[in-house]
Amino acid sequence: MSFSEQFPIVLGSLNVGFLQTLRLFAITLIGAIPLGLVISFGSMSRIKPLRYLVKGIVWVVRGTPLMIQLLIIYYFPGLVLKNAIWGSGEMGRFFASSVAFIINYACYFSEIYRGGIEGVSVGQREAGLVLGMTKSQIFFKVILLQMIKRIVPPMANEIITLVKDTSLARIIALQEIIWAGQSFLKGSQGISGVIWPLFFTAVYYLLFTGVLTLLFGKIEKKLSFFK
């Protein structure tokens, strides 16, 4: 089969894989951005046991490879609890990957949020208290916006890393774009022993992170109104 015959078949397959990559990326952000905030509150809590517990969790999640976390989350329910909660199909693998990615990224995000919140000077909080604002008013009306402004560059960094980390989900056979590219090495849809689709997947990642970089640049500019 010539290259021009292969190209549309490979592209179709890579598109399907990339769609799965995008889905995992989107659901991770939707889950991890709010969950990260919850975790960051936990790690700043005045209740000591809670604070240590949350810090312990963050330590475990950040201290172990995401690849191991994926394997544990997907295989352990069936292996140890004797109840394969995820099911066998592609959907089950996607749910398990989503849970693993959301927990993992929420922990990283929580530390970025904590940095952002603690970076807002104490004077602002005190001013809010003097004006008789409640704690939640102070957070949402005074701190939050300044925090968001501070965390955009580190968040952009994490989010771009996330785009590429989604490829780790192939360890539990989630058929994302790397899986799709690799399948032509072994043989799929009548094309076998072809190397270029695997390398070609890099173009997809590069284009997508390019779009994200531009987007974050715009957001940063929009938020530069305190200067």
Added chain:
Amino acid sequence: MKKILAAALALTLTIGMTACGSAKQSGESDAEAVKANGKLVVGITDFAPMDYKDDAGNWIGFDADLATAFADSLGVEVEFVEIDWDNKVLELDSKSIDCVWNGMTLTDEVTSAMECTNAYCNNAQMVILPKDAAANYPDVESMKDLVFAVEAGSAGEEEVTALGYNCTPVKAQADALMEVAAGTSDAAVIDALMAAAMVGEGTGYDNLTYTVGLNEEKYGVGFRKGSDLAALANDFFKSAYEDGSMMAMAEKYGVSASVIAQ
């Protein structure tokens, strides 16, 4: 609210992290569980001519057709799931699949970790070399200074290691071919059935060729350790071989010369 959320999160994680231990036999019949579930979940990889997709996206191939017929004989539906071949025992033990039916070579490792059927198909491990170098290596003895690329955990790796030759384990048989094509390894060892499909004239690797077979080996189907489905599959092989339906499937995919009499 914060506290409850954090506590719930902590709980899920602790369950996940602390639940360490080896899988034990549940005791109940696997065949009954599959029948109750209404489907047999078959773990495969995309591996022509055993399991691959037709133009409509349905799984076909010698193994796929056999597995479908076996599920029919149990009175259940068949569901094919693509798995990472390295994790096949994990997939079985965690019950995300019921069997692996994908041109699996019966080795000691495989038979000790899974409940395997009788062999139903012959195979061999072939040495793959660049076409222009093949003439220099007519037999196994002459290859002792080569660096072999082999799939990690494959029968090919076992053979090369047994010979005491230098080998580099890679992720998949296809990666082993890529190593030879890229010149990063001198030779590769892969399945004969796969070599026939992927190497030589008219394939993506027309500058490679296969030369010497290292061994004879046999394909079997793997079920969970202790599963009663393996015995049922053996009965199925016997009846399918006797009524000729197995040979008909084999002819359809050009592997009839390799089928083993049941």
